[in-house]
Amino acid sequence: MNNLFDRIKSTLTGYFSLSGYLVTQQEAEAAIREGVSFRGTNIVILIIAIFIASLGLNTNSTAVIIGAMLISPLMGPIIGIGLGVGIEDYELLKRSVRNLVMAAGFSVIASTLYFLVSPVSEGHSELLARTSPTIYDVLIGFFGGAAGIIAIGSRSKGNVIPGVAIATALMPPLCTVGYGIATWQPTYFLGALYLFLINSVYIALSTFIGVKLMKYQKKAQSDEQRAGRIRRLVYTVAVLAMIPSLWLTYRMLQQSRFEINATRFVNEQFHFPSTTVLSESAVNQNGQRSINVTLIGKILPADSLQAAMEKVMPLYSLYDVKLNIIQGDTRPMTADADMSSSTLRDIYQLSQADLARKQHMIDSLRSIISSARAIDTVSGMVMPEVSVVFPQVSDLAVTRAVFARSGSDRLDTVNIALVKFSRPLPAKNRDELCRYLEARLGLRGVKIVETGSAIDFSSTRNHPIQKR
Incomplete structure (x- = not known):
């Protein structure tokens, strides 16, 4: 039994072990430190991404917002904060915090300016989605940050970094903050700012935990007492940031x-x-x-x-x-x-559906009437031909009737040919007459009913025979 557990443990360890898949600490640190800086192209790209995200929020376009997330370099300073705490590099920590505040400030200013001049001031669903963060956003930020730090430390990064940028959605909340300032709506401003805070805190927290799990070496001559205070501060901020989201989650579930x-x-x-x-x-x-x-x-x-x-x-x-x-x-x-516009739209759609239903009914009735008229005139059309092929037939009437059987609720529609013979017609010729009428009239299952001499067809309504 112990051998079985050992084999299972060995197999699982082989699947989840990161050894052999990670770059060196120096390579990972270099990549993170490069992304922390907000100078030159990084700051220009950030502002462009903010304008793109603002346009997407303003036009309620999800695709445009996703594009802005992919462009944005905001993840860099947040990952830098987690790394700084993890390896106790407080210069990196201070630089990351400073650059994050600066980047967030530029983003809010740019989005505020955009929404001040934008002629469209209505808050669409993409804006509203950033105003009520819940515990689910906390989890998204945490797991997104975990995926981010593993991808940075991995030899094969794939599409993880772009995916993290989309999942954690750092840009839209900052744009929504700008919208709240421009339109002076505190609900938008506070809700979106809180969402950005949640994302930033939990991305940094998961980065810090990831650095510890990957056993990155601390900076030389680190102050353990100071490191302990900063770690306690990180945990305290994480817990405090989570508390409002729990209340908002409860309200969301109640609603x-x-x-x-x-x-x-x-x-x-x-x-x-x-x-x-x-x-x-x-x-x-x-x-x-x-x-x-x-x-x-x-x-x-x-x-x-x-x-x-x-x-x-x-x-x-x-x-x-x-x-x-x-x-x-x-x-x-x-x-x-x-009535709101949505109610009027519902009325219009319901009216259109009712009209379509009535039109379908009209078309069905027209088809029934047309079929009845066709049946009503076929006798006169084929009688000249029948009298030549089957001289024994003196009178012919073709109709459609509903057939009911005693003791049964089932009703069947049948095609009936009422035939008056001048002299007896052999059974073989009767079958030929039946097949002829079916082929000539395009009907299925014609039943021939012989009428006696007592029935006088001349007493019924007359139809002129159509010559062909």
Whole structure:
């Protein structure tokens, strides 16, 4: 048994061991130190990347934002902070912090200037996504930094560094900070600044841990007492940076649960024969939760509908939630009934779908009528031919009928040829007549029914025979 565990341990160690895959500490340090500096091309590229990211946020273009992340050199100083703490090189640490602050300052100034002159001031979803960081952003920053330091120390870097730049998304939060300053919206400013802080702290923390795990040598003549204070400071900052994200995560989960319950409530309870739910939204504004439901179709009794729905809301864990029901031209009981652009768009889409459904029904009815008219005239078209090929046929009527059998609910549509013979027709010729009618009229399964002399076709509605 021990041998088995030893073999498993040896196999796993072989898979996860980094020895032989890493460059020397000197090579890795040189690469990191080069990325720390923000002079010349680095600062110019940073400003260009900021303008690109601002354009992407302003136009709500994810592709443009990703491009700006790939261009940005912001990762350099943050990795430098982690390395400086890890090898106790405090000159590198101070230079990295100074350059990071300078780079962030330039970025915020550039984005603020852009949004001050931009004619588009509306906050799109890409901007809003950077204002409510959660514990998930903490984890993204930590694991992104871990991948970054391993890639820098690895012989084969591949696409890891660009991937880390995209995953940790350092540029968009700084641009959103500039947007918040330019439009004077503290929510955007504070939320995005906190997201940038989270990313920076946890990328640096994971870099520090990675340096320790890769056993990089400390700088000569390091002060162990000072190193201990700085390590405690790093851990304290990391914990303090995480605490608000836990509260924001809790709020996000509460809102998500509220939206799920609201959607389930509307889907299960708002079913009416002549009334349809046009739109529904779950809103949580300043702690006041409400559900807005817009109905179209037959107007329902407002008071009884409101009372009935509020009675079942607790079954969906919807406590202390206002229900606003909008019907046609009626106004909600506690909110403004002016339709938003999204509501108008929903109405338009619903109208288009209704028109398409009605058009499909019209086309189907036209097809049925056309088929009925065709069946109605085929007898006159083929009778001259039938009388030549089968002289025994004196009268012919072709129709389509619904066939029902006693004791069965099944209905079948059949093609019937009512034939009056002047003299008996042999069975072989009857089969030939059946096949002829099927081929000539393009019908499947024609049934020949012989009529007696008592049936007078001349008493029915006359159709002129179309000569060919």
